[in-house]
Amino acid sequence: MRRRLLAVLMVLMGAAALLLCVPLADAYARGRTEHLLLQRRSEAVRFADLADRMRTAADRAELSAEIGRYAELYGAGVVVVDTAGETVARAGSGPASQAATDAATETGTGTGTGTGTGMGSGEAGPDGGSGTRASAAPRAPSAAAEARRRALTGRSTDRLPTLRPWGPRTVVLAEPVGRDERVSGAVLLAVPTDAARRDVAVRWALIAAGAVAAFAAAALVAAGIARWLMRPLLDLDRAVERLTAGSLQARAVSDTGPPELRHLRQHFNTMAEAVADSIGRQRDFVADASHQLRNPLATLVLQLENVEPHIAPGPGRTEHARALDEAERLEELLDGLLSLARVESGTAEPGDQDVAQAVRDRVTAWTPVFRAAGLRLTAAGLPEELRARALPDAAGRILDALLDNAVKFVPRDGRVEVFVTRAADGSAVVRVADDGPGAPEDQLQLLLRRFARSPAHQNVRGSGLGLAIADELARGSGGGLDVRGNVPHGLVVELRLAAP
Numbered sequence: 247m248r249r250r251l252l253a254v255l256m257v258l259m260g261a262a263a264l265l266l267c268v269p270l271a272d273a274y275a276r277g278r279t280e281h282l283l284l285q286r287r288s289e290a291v292r293f294a295d296l297a298d299r300m301r302t303a304a305d306r307a308e309l310s311a312e313i314g315r316y317a318e319l320y321g322a323g324v325v326v327v328d329t330a331g332e333t334v335a336r337a338g339s340g341p342a343s344q345a346a347t348d349a350a351t352e353t354g355t356g357t358g359t360g361t362g363t364g365m366g367s368g369e370a371g372p373d374g375g376s377g378t379r380a381s382a383a384p385r386a387p388s389a390a391a392e393a394r395r396r397a398l399t400g401r402s403t404d405r406l407p408t409l410r411p412w413g414p415r416t417v418v419l420a421e422p423v424g425r426d427e428r429v430s431g432a433v434l435l436a437v438p439t440d441a442a443r444r445d446v447a448v449r450w451a452l453i454a455a456g457a458v459a460a461f462a463a464a465a466l467v468a469a470g471i472a473r474w475l476m477r478p479l480l481d482l483d484r485a486v487e488r489l490t491a492g493s494l495q496a497r498a499v500s501d502t503g504p505p506e507l508r509h510l511r512q513h514f515n516t517m518a519e520a521v522a523d524s525i526g527r528q529r530d531f532v533a534d535a536s537h538q539l540r541n542p543l544a545t546l547v548l549q550l551e552n553v554e555p556h557i558a559p560g561p562g563r564t565e566h567a568r569a570l571d572e573a574e575r576l577e578e579l580l581d582g583l584l585s586l587a588r589v590e591s592g593t594a595e596p597g598d599q600d601v602a603q604a605v606r607d608r609v610t611a612w613t614p615v616f617r618a619a620g621l622r623l624t625a626a627g628l629p630e631e632l633r634a635r636a637l638p639d640a641a642g643r644i645l646d647a648l649l650d651n652a653v654k655f656v657p658r659d660g661r662v663e664v665f666v667t668r669a670a671d672g673s674a675v676v677r678v679a680d681d682g683p684g685a686p687e688d689q690l691q692l693l694l695r696r697f698a699r700s701p702a703h704q705n706v707r708g709s710g711l712g713l714a715i716a717d718e719l720a721r722g723s724g725g726g727l728d729v730r731g732n733v734p735h736g737l738v739v740e741l742r743l744a745a746p
Contacts (some may be wrong), residue, residue: 248476254587255468259461267457271450278449279409283419286435287402289316295324297334297423300620306335313337323347323436326423329398333520343435345416348390370571385551385672390418390434397422400539409439411447478511480501485514491721493523539580547573596723597641598746601674601706602632604641604665620658623649626665634674634743636723641676641743644727645714646680648678648739656682672745673725681736713739 269343294315296309309349318337323345326335336347365739393403398421406417416436423431443528481500488496497518498511550570557563616623634641645664652662666675694717713727720727725743 248472248480252468252472253477255472256465258562258676259464259468263457263461263464267453271453274449274453275410275446276441277404278446282401282409282417282437282439286322286419286437286608287421290402290419290435293324293326293435294421294423294643297431297433300334306692310335310337321438323435326431327394327427327434327435329430338436345390345418346503386615392416392431393420394434397434398429398431400426402423404645408445411443411450413439413443413445413600415439439535466490474503478507482511482514483709485518489518489521491724494518541574543577543580547577550619553622596635597635599636599638599641600631601636601641601676602629602666603646604639605664605676608642608645608649609664612646612653616649616651619653620660621656622661624661624663626663627667629666629668632666632668632669632674633746634725635746636725636743637719640719640723641741644716644719644741645676645678647712648741651739652678652680652710653738654681657700669742674743674745677738677740678740678745679732679736681732684731684737686737687731690731693729694727716741 261308289497293309293313296305296312300306300309309326313326313335314337316322317324320705321338324336325333325347328334331346338421348714353433365432371554389407396403400422402421403419406419407414409417416438418434419435422429478498478500485496485498496514499507550566551572554563554566556651557566605625606628609623612625648660649664654661660680660682662678662680665679667675667677669675694713713729717727718742720741723743725741727741728742730738730740
């Protein structure tokens with residue numbers, strides 16, 4: 247959840263950074279374009295004033311000298327035209343000069359003058375015609391041609407294309423010669439934008455670097471906020487997991503985070519205390535009741551055994567035997583309840599133990615019992631050592647319950663096999679498989695419940711608590727117990743314990 251929260255915060259901060267830096271970068275580009283327009287427009291106004299005062303050849307020479315020096319200094323192109331579009335003066339070379347010339351000769355109707363060299367002489371174009379050239383179809387006027395048209399109608403260029411690092415490389419602005427009805431021509435100024443675009447690129451780089459730095463700082467703050475918010479939740483999650491696993495002493499200990507989460511921690515700990523107290527009282531009652539009932543029950547069994555020699559043969563002795571059997575069965579049930587209560591209320595912590603050695607010892611101990619019952623007990627896959635994490639002696643006690651269950655329900659001449667291995671995830675697996683009658687598929691999971699018995703085995707001696715106690719031990723060790731059918735028939739009980 248912390249990663250998802252951090253991802254959402256990162257997206258929001260990234261969007262905020264873009265929404266701030268993109269308009270800022272665009273505003274600077276527009277401002278730099280406006281600055282360039284104001285700078286060059288003042289020069290165009292000066293040239294237009296010189297052209298307006300041009301009366302003699304000396305005036306023409308002065309104008310040509312001025313625009314020549316300007317073109318040489320700034321690498322610009324300058325063209326002065328009259329109202330008919332004829333070139334009066336021109337200066338500059340290279341792309342800027344070509345752009346100014348194109349702006350002076352371009353029209354929006356597909357025709358243009360072919361002179362471009364002199365003082366309105368009207369020389370013939372390259373095709374030997376009258377100085378005009380026609381295109382196949384009309385085309386829309388460019389921004390430069392539109393600026394020239396506006397200047398010839400008495401309006402100065404008041405807007406340029408916004409300069410960005412990738413272009414345009416040259417911009418054209420026009421200034422009318424004269425004013426109002428006295429407009430006698432126009433000055434076209436083609437200005438290279440290299441310096442302006444370089445300024446824009448540098449400023450954009452600074453803005454981008456600032457945005458990245460701000461985003462990185464905000465990301466660090468967001469990571470801290472996410473950690474501050476999620477730490478108590480993760481602590482609560484671990485406490486709930488331990489409480490679910492049966493550790494009633496689990497509590498949430500984190501005292502950080504917002505006040506609402508701190509209040510939640512307090513309420514959770516209060517609830518855990520109440521649950522632990524309630525379950526503890528129930529377990530204490532079961533343990534105390536089982537323990538207190540054992541003494542009178544043992545006395546009752548002893549008295550029944552003492553009375554047996556004084557009962558004459560007949561129906562009375564049969565009923566006496568049944569009563570003695572039921573008393574012993576009740577005694578076994580109380581022993582199971584007491585064992586279960588001890589397992590559930592145990593405070594021992596899981597530790598490292600050798601599962602292979604525990605299986606080896608229990609198989610050796612149970613082999614005579616199986617032999618007396620006419621069963622065959624074998625062990626397979628036993629490694630020299632197989633370490634796992636479990637409660638003290640849990641592996642041996644669980645295996646005792648599984649083997650005791652097999653002795654009771656597997657018919658004579660049956661076979662029980664204990665197989666030990668390590669799973670791919672590192673956990674230790676102990677599998678007990680038999681070829682007995684087994685249980686229906688829909689009743690397999692019921693076998694791990696307390697007092698659960700298959701309808702076909704109601705008369706078999708036992709309390710129905712053996713597998714339940716084994717399951718409690720497995721879960722208390724951080725592992726699990728699984729029951730499934732064997733092929734072609736029988737039962738497979740698998741114990742899985744986590745790696746140390």
